[in-house]
Amino acid sequence: MILGTIFLVILYLILKYILAWISYYNTLDPRLGDSTWRFTYDYPVIGERDISDLDDKEFVRLRRKKNKIVLIMYSIVLIMFIASMSVLSKFLLFIFD
Secondary structure, eight states, X not given: OHHHHHHHHHHHHHHHHHXXXXXXXXXXXXXXXXXXXXXXXXXXXXXXXXXSTTTOHHHHHHXXXXXXXXXXXXXXXXXXXXXXXXXXXXXXXXXXX
């Protein structure tokens, strides 16, 4: 139970670090949007469409970096949920035994 709690704290610190990176990427280009939990291709882009690197290399590469970070964030949240269920079940077994 103690190791699970330590694991959750470490994952929380990693999540805060990743959220800071997402906020940083959001400030680099206003076309990326301000949301933390959404991928950037969910937003309508003003101007020409930028499907490939040929249209707007800098923005497309920045958008891909942000999407990778958002995907990592979702992975961490899923792992934290599974780990929290494990810690909660061990805690309840400790109380009720």
